[in-house]
Amino acid sequence: MTSINSTSHTYAAMQFTNSNARKESIGGVPTNNLPDVKTGIAISDGMAIDLSQYELQAALNFLKDKLSELPPPMSVEEYSSRLAHQGEVRQTAVIKEGGAIVGTVSEKGMTFLNNSIGNAVVGAGNDLNAIQSALRERFGGSVVVEKFSSGAEPTYAEVHESVYGGSYSSLVAKQTEEYRLYQGSSLIGRRVDISV
Numbered sequence: 001m002t003s004i005n006s007t008s009h010t011y012a013a014m015q016f017t018n019s020n021a022r023k024e025s026i027g028g029v030p031t032n033n034l035p036d037v038k039t040g041i042a043i044s045d046g047m048a049i050d051l052s053q054y055e056l057q058a059a060l061n062f063l064k065d066k067l068s069e070l071p072p073p074m075s076v077e078e079y080s081s082r083l084a085h086q087g088e089v090r091q092t093a094v095i096k097e098g099g100a101i102v103g104t105v106s107e108k109g110m111t112f113l114n115n116s117i118g119n120a121v122v123g124a125g126n127d128l129n130a131i132q133s134a135l136r137e138r139f140g141g142s143v144v145v146e147k148f149s150s151g152a153e154p155t156y157a158e159v160h161e162s163v164y165g166g167s168y169s170s171l172v173a174k175q176t177e178e179y180r181l182y183q184g185s186s187l188i189g190r191r192v193d194i195s196v
Contacts, residue, residue, distance in 0.1 A: 076183065080176040087157030087168045093128055093147045094159060095135065101163050102143070105131065106156065117143065 074082075089110070095103035095117055103113035109126040111118075120138040124130035128145060135143045148154070157168035164171075 073183065076176060076180045079179045080172060083172045083175060084169075087155060087160070087172065089156045090153035091148070091156060091159050092153055093131075093145050094154070095131070095143060095145050097139070097143045101159060104156070104159050107153065112156075112159075 090107045091104040092107050093105045094101050095105075095113065097117070103111065103117045105111050105126055105128060111126060113121065117135070120143075121131050121134045124134045128147065132145045135145065154162075160168050160171070
């Protein structure tokens with residue numbers, strides 16, 4: 001177990017061994033003055049080690065640089081818009097097992113598949129003929145691919161409502177609110193001061 005207190009530059013370390021072999025260091029920090037332990041020690045028995053001589057600031061600067069390269073988080077409005085747009089995407093085929101929809105293939109080549117169906121079509125991509133062949137080989141006639149003619153394709157929202165019940169617009173509203181709460185409670189988009 002490891003903890004770093006960045007204000008006092010101390011490091012509490014516990015070392016667990018399953019043999020007489022001893023690590024010379026953990027993360028570059030020498031362990032020669034840590035006791036041999038066969039089972040573990042309480043954190044209150046840990047030993048403080050002065051880390052001021054180690055290059056912690058270089059590691060923190062690296063993290064700052066990497067964090068600054070990240071794109072800004074998606075706005076709540078953009079997130080909601082993407083979900084709504086996803087619901088409008090036409091589905092060129094649905095995959096049914098026992099009459100229930102267990103998967104779809106969209107006009108944009110995206111798929112939604114339950115696990116057993118997804119595992120059966122790994123490697124088929126979005127090629128409907130390859131998907132049909134893989135399903136026939138694995139499930140025989142118990143799984144059917146229903147293709148739609150142009151203009152008759154259901155939207156993802158319609159398929160989602162058929163599979164899960166409830167309206168897709170309610171789902172978008174719920175997920176948008178959850179995203180808004182997530183953004184408000186997380187460090188996304190906030191300046192974080194990383195220093196030692």
